[in-house]
Structures are given as C-alpha cells and as structure tokens.
Amino acid sequence: MNATDSNGNLPIPRMALISQSFARSIRSIDIKGVVYPLLGILAFCLLWALAASRIDTSLGQFPGPSQVYSQALVLADEHQAERVKETAFYQRQEKRNAKKLAKDPDATTKIRKYTGKETFFDQIVTSLKTVMFGFLAASLIAIPAGIACGLSDGVYKAMNPLIQIFKPVSPLAWLPLITMVVSASYVSESPFFEKSFLVSAFTVSLCCLWPTLINTAVGVANVGKDLLNVSRVIQLPTITHIRKIILPASVPMIFTGLRLSLATGWMVLIAAEMLSQNPGLGKFVWDEFQNGSSDSLARIMVAVVVIGLIGFALDRLILVIQKTVSWDKLAVLR
Amino acid sequence: MSLKNKFLEISQVGIEFPTPEGPFCALKGVDFSIDEGEFVSIIGHSGCGKSTVLNIVAGLYQATQGGVILDGKEVNEPGPDRAVVFQSHALMPWLSVYENVALGVEQVFKGRKSRSEMRAWVEHNLCLVKMDHAMNKKPHEISGGMKQRVGIARCLAMQPKVMLMDEPFGALDALTRANLQDSVMEIQKELNTTVILITHDVDEAVLMSDKIVMMSNGPAAKVGEILKIELDRPRERVALSKSDQFNHYRQQVLSFLYEKKGVVKLEDEKRKRSSSAAASLNADLADASSTSLEDQIA
Numbered sequence: 001m002n003a004t005d006s007n008g009n010l011p012i013p014r015m016a017l018i019s020q021s022f023a024r025s026i027r028s029i030d031i032k033g034v035v036y037p038l039l040g041i042l043a044f045c046l047l048w049a050l051a052a053s054r055i056d057t058s059l060g061q062f063p064g065p066s067q068v069y070s071q072a073l074v075l076a077d078e079h080q081a082e083r084v085k086e087t088a089f090y091q092r093q094e095k096r097n098a099k100k101l102a103k104d105p106d107a108t109t110k111i112r113k114y115t116g117k118e119t120f121f122d123q124i125v126t127s128l129k130t131v132m133f134g135f136l137a138a139s140l141i142a143i144p145a146g147i148a149c150g151l152s153d154g155v156y157k158a159m160n161p162l163i164q165i166f167k168p169v170s171p172l173a174w175l176p177l178i179t180m181v182v183s184a185s186y187v188s189e190s191p192f193f194e195k196s197f198l199v200s201a202f203t204v205s206l207c208c209l210w211p212t213l214i215n216t217a218v219g220v221a222n223v224g225k226d227l228l229n230v231s232r233v234i235q236l237p238t239i240t241h242i243r244k245i246i247l248p249a250s251v252p253m254i255f256t257g258l259r260l261s262l263a264t265g266w267m268v269l270i271a272a273e274m275l276s277q278n279p280g281l282g283k284f285v286w287d288e289f290q291n292g293s294s295d296s297l298a299r300i301m302v303a304v305v306v307i308g309l310i311g312f313a314l315d316r317l318i319l320v321i322q323k324t325v326s327w328d329k330l331a332v333l334r
Numbered sequence: 335m336s337l338k339n340k341f342l343e344i345s346q347v348g349i350e351f352p353t354p355e356g357p358f359c360a361l362k363g364v365d366f367s368i369d370e371g372e373f374v375s376i377i378g379h380s381g382c383g384k385s386t387v388l389n390i391v392a393g394l395y396q397a398t399q400g401g402v403i404l405d406g407k408e409v410n411e412p413g414p415d416r417a418v419v420f421q422s423h424a425l426m427p428w429l430s431v432y433e434n435v436a437l438g439v440e441q442v443f444k445g446r447k448s449r450s451e452m453r454a455w456v457e458h459n460l461c462l463v464k465m466d467h468a469m470n471k472k473p474h475e476i477s478g479g480m481k482q483r484v485g486i487a488r489c490l491a492m493q494p495k496v497m498l499m500d501e502p503f504g505a506l507d508a509l510t511r512a513n514l515q516d517s518v519m520e521i522q523k524e525l526n527t528t529v530i531l532i533t534h535d536v537d538e539a540v541l542m543s544d545k546i547v548m549m550s551n552g553p554a555a556k557v558g559e560i561l562k563i564e565l566d567r568p569r570e571r572v573a574l575s576k577s578d579q580f581n582h583y584r585q586q587v588l589s590f591l592y593e594k595k596g597v598v599k600l601e602d603e604k605r606k607r608s609s610s611a612a613a614s615l616n617a618d619l620a621d622a623s624s625t626s627l628e629d630q631i632a
Contacts, residue, residue, distance in 0.1 A: 226424035229394055232412040234438045234492070244437060248428040327428030327472075 063298035068305070071298040079119040086114045120284060120299075124306065127280035130197055131269050131314075134204025135262050141205075142212035142261070143254060147242060149213070150220020150250070163213065171207040171268050175276055178202045196278035203272040204265040211260035219253025220246055248327055255322040259315055266311050281307055341370040341528060342496055346400035347390055349383075360386050362554040364400070366547055368496070371526040373519075375539040377587065378549030378558075384532045387549075388498050391530065392418050405495055414442045417494035421501040423481040425473040431484050432469040435459060438492045459491040460484075462521055479510035486518065496528040503538065512571065515542060523567060536591070540583045541569060548590045559590055 045065045055062035063071070090111070097109035118126070149156040182198050193201075223246060231245050247254075273282025285303050288296045323329070347364040350357040360383045368374050376384045389395040391402050393412035402409040404416065417438070425434045435456045443452055460466045463483040468476055473484070482502055489497055499518075503511040519542055522529055533539050539546050543563050550558040563583055565574065574580040 224422075224424070226420045226422050227426060229392075229412070229418065229420070230424050230426075230488075232394065233392065233414060233416070233418050234441050235413055236437075236441055240441075244429075245426065248426070 057297065059292055059297050060294045063301050067298040068301045071295055072302045074295070075120040075299065075302060079121045082116055082119045085116055089114045089116075118279060120303070120306075123279060123281050123284045124310070126197075127269060127273065127282070128310070130200045130273075130280060131204055131262070131266050133197075134201035134269070135208050135265050137201065138205040138208030138261060138265070139212055139258060142209045142257070143216050146213045146216025146254070146257070147220050147246060147250075149217035151242075151246070156217060156221075163210065167210040167214075171203045172271055172275060174206050175199070175203055175272055178206075179276060194279075196276070199276060200269060200272050200278045200280060204269050207268045208261040208265040211264065212254070212257035215253045215257030215260070216250060219250030219257075222253075223249040251322070251326045252328070252331065255318060255326070259318045262314050262318060263311060266307075266314060270307060340367045340403075341372075341405060342368040342391070342530075343403045344368075344387070344391065344400075345403070347387070347397045347402065348399035349386060349390065349395060350398045359554045360552055361390075361397075361556070362399075363556050364549075366557055366560060368528060368530065368545075370528055372544050373522055373529045373531070373542060374545045374547060375531045375533055375543040376547045376549060377533055377536065377539045377591070378555070379551055379591065380534060382549050382552045383555040384549055385500055388418070388500050388530060388532050391496070392416050392498050394418075414438060414492040415495045416498055417489040417492045419482070419485050419489045419497065419499040419502045421504050423473075423478075423485040425481055425484055425488075427473050430470050430472055431460065431465060431476070432456060434473070434484060435488045435491050438488055442492045456491060459487045462490060463487045463517060477510075479506050479514055482506065482514060483517070486514075486521075490521065490525070490527070494527070496530060499529060499531045501532050501534070503533075503535075511538075516571075518542070519567070519569065536584055536587045539587060540580060541571060541574065546583075546587060548587065558594065561586055561590075 049064040049066075052062040052064035093111055097111070100107045100109055145159070149159055179199050182195055182202065186193075186195060186198060227245055227249065231241050236244065269280065270282040270285070272278070273280035274286045275282075277283055277286070281303055285300050288299045288303070344364060344366055348359065348362045350359045352358075364387055376387060378384045386395060390397050391404075391409065393409050393416060396410065409416065425431075426437070429437065436452065439447075439452050439456050443455070447455060457466060457469070460469060463486050465480060465483045465487060468480065473481055476484070482505075485502070486499075489499075502518075503514055506514065515538060518529075521527070531539075531542060540563060546561040546563060548558045548561065549555050561583065565577075565579060565583075
C-alpha cells in the first residue's frame, strides 16, 4: 500500500497515529521541568513590570522588562557598530600602508591598535577572563593546601587560625593593598597582562581560596577509615595514596568548594571592578550610573540580568566538569 | 624444633587507648601462637577486643605491651604480608574489580613481575574467588557477597604470610555466607594459607577452624580458652551438622561464651527473665485472689 494518496496527503488512520505519538512525546517531556520554571519567570516579570511602573527616580521611571529588553538590543547594536568601525579602521590602515609601500618599498609601516570604546560585550569577555584566571590561580593553591590540611593534623592546626582570620575579610579590603603591590612589583616594558587585570584577578583569588581550601580539607579528612587502612596495608607511597585514594574519595567535596569559590569570586569581581574602575562588567555598571541618561537604569538592569545568567552558567560549567571527573556517575548533583 | 612451629607469635599483648577519663585497657596479656598453614578463629562477645587483636597483628594498632612476631620478625607497621579482609569489604568505589585487586599487586610485585605477569596474577586470583566474570564492573554493580569475594582476592593476591579476616561474612545473608565460607575453606586448603578469622558465629568458627581462640569479656580482655578442632577436611556442613564431634565442639564454645566468661551478660539476662517471670506470677496471683473475692461477694 502507498503511504500517501495521490495528493501527497497521509491517509487518515496514519495521521491519527502520528498525532497520537506527537501528543505522547509532548507529554513525555518533563512538564514540571519546563513549564514550572517558565511560570516562575513569567510571574516574576509580571510583578516586576507592575512594581516598575510605580517607581519614579530622578533618572525617570524604573525600567520594566520591555525597556530592559529593548536596551539589550541597543547594546547588541552598539557592539555591532563598534566592530564595523574597528574593521574599517584596520582596513584604512592597510590601504594607507599599501600606498606607502607602493611609493617607497623600503618605507616602515605600522599598524596602530584600535582604541575605541569597550562595548558591553567586550566588558563581559574581560570579566570572564578575569574571574577564570583568578579562580584557577586560587584553586591551584587551595586544593593542594586543602589536601595537606586534611592529611596532616599538624598542618591543619597550623593553618586553621590563618584560615579563620582571613576567611571573613572582604577581598575589597585587600583591593588597595593589591593595587599598590601590583603597580610596584609588576613593571615590564610590554606587560603580558594589564595591571588592572591582575589587580582584579588577585582580588578574585583571595576570596576563591577559602571555600575550596576548607571543603577540600574536610573531604580529605573524612575519607573512610577502612579505605585508608587498605592503603596502609598495601603500603602505597604517599603520591600514589593521594592520587588513587584521597583525590577520588574527596572529589565531591572539592567540587562543592570550587562551586562556592567561583560563585563568590564572580560576585566579588563585579564589586571590585566598580570600586577600582578596572575594565569589566562592574565598570560598565558604574559608568552607566555616572552617565545618568534616561536609559541608564535599563542598561544597568541588562547588566544585572547578564551577571546573573553568567553566574548560573559558570556554576553549571563546574557541575559538568564534576560529572566528567567524578567516578560516581549515579550521584545526584544539584 | 619448637621455634619452627611458632610461625606467628602473639605474646603478652596489651593495649590501652587514651580516653578523657584516663587510659582504657582493652587487652591485657593476650598470648597465643599460630602454626604455618593453620586456620585460627578468634571468637568472643562483641566489644571484647577481638578486632583489636587482629588490628595489632595487622600493624594498624601498636600494642602498648608485648608484641607480635611473624616468621621471626617483629610486627610494627602494616604491610602486605599481613593483608586484611575487612568486614565492610573496603573496595575503592571508583576502581573496577580488576583495578581494586591490581592496586595491591602493582605495589607488592613492583620490579618482581612484568606487566603481563601482574595482569595474569590478578586474573588468576579473581578466578580463585570465582569473580573473573565481573572484572570490569564497579563495586556498586555487584552484590555484597561478590564484593567480599573481591576483597578476599585482593588480599590473596598480595601473597600474605597470614591472611587476616575481620568478620568478613558478618554483613552477608546466611546462604551467601555459607557459600563464601566453603570457598574460603577450599582456597585455604589449596594454598595452605595461614588465616586468622575474627567471628562471633559459633558454627562458623567450629566449621572453619583448626583452632578456636576464645576471648574473655573486656575491659582488659585476654584469651580464655583455646580449643583445637580435630575434624577431618574437607568439611561438609550438612554432614557435620549431624556429627556428634561437631556438636561437642560447638557445645564447648557455647558453654565458654555463655556460662564461663560471658557470665556478666548471661546473668543480666537471667535476672531480667526471672524478675519478669516473678512479676507475671504476682499478677496471676492477684487475679486469682480478686476473682475469688468477687466470687465470695457474689
């Protein structure tokens, strides 16, 4: 039998079958997982719009969801325009250089760097680079230190007072010190990193250290006694012991620490950028605030939402890494 | 020579644990010896310190008095020549069955066996415990009895001079336990391994051992009696359950545990039972008297 009639239409029974299976596949999508979050967001937007219409500031009405959305589009357009300007700038230079060389083959040519205004998206990229650098630097210190603390009671007792004292200090208090130290000690002709980048990154590092260090230490100290005894009976050398037993056993706790670290690091970075006027999303927010145009609040709100989304994405990223690294594929991670 | 007989000597071992209320003496003057190839069970009430004895032989605990001499050398640290089978199986959940066994093999035979020899040796030991079919499975994918088999394979693969088993069948159901006991007896007979088995199961001790070391209750627990089990091997549990000799041994262990050194616990129980019996008797009497009174009124 033909599957379709002469007009290419499906025979009725088959249509019914397909629509049935379609309905089933719709139902099989986790309704609670999709519909409920959407409902939550919708309700929030509604409340936001209602509240926004009642708040008047010196910079005009507080932006509702629609103004914020349109400003997001504006920011995207600005970014496009800036990129077009940039390519045009480089093209002009190339043309000029080509002309110069045509006149005089020995002429020295230069390509000048484009120094246009950083767009919203440039600032996002800067902030992301900074937070990742700071976070990785902190993790490289915190994980080994945490392992040392967890393995040895002596090391733990020596480090504990320092951890307890420095942990509650806001990294912003360190910011002036870090700024001065970096500008004093990091002097080179062609710096690989911008000074402002290093200042922000170290500030992030300082707050990323503690959650990872503490959680790693707890994870290592709580490795099952029987597993440790197995290792002692086998007489595993320390390095193998750490690699084959301690690390896999404490992976969940290490990652808990890393997630907490990255979350606080991201929060602190925005504040540090605002305070020190270092490039990044924090600077964007501060600049918009200083600008004081009627769109400023909506543009800041765009930044707020984006900061949140990025924070969420960073957390998911760590979760994905944990899932690939961890031996316990059955563990429910949230 | 008498020296040759004493393969493993546990002499006057005592241990004290520091507690906030001063040192707690768990063992005092524990003294017995084991011949090569002998299967010895240590039995006693829970908390009497039998696992502590095993941990001292393993080197995981340091005795505060006396010491342990294995094959002419004093024990003062844990090592693969005294490999332990733990009650909780203690397999690394992130390693496969094969890797769990290989972890010990690679360390013990480093420089003595080639890669392929080690591989063959791991596989051989997994075959011994009939777990070669699950080599690439993770511990969470196999049953409790299977995990314990792997634990035994890991232990055997280190070629220990003495195999220390800390209530290895305690967490298993009766049928799995019986199977595993038979396997262990078979392997022990084949390899002539020296075994110390910690247990609180009287049948298990009598069935499996050449010698049962019975421990008195703690604190300051010591060896109460040592019972030699002279039953022919291989031992068959169904046949033995009807054997008078087996039941005689069994009765001897039970009488030690519940009549001699286990006095404290048993007397407590007796007292409870007798007092409750007395209470019910009183209640009966009261009932009787009240009914008779009612009768009288009527």
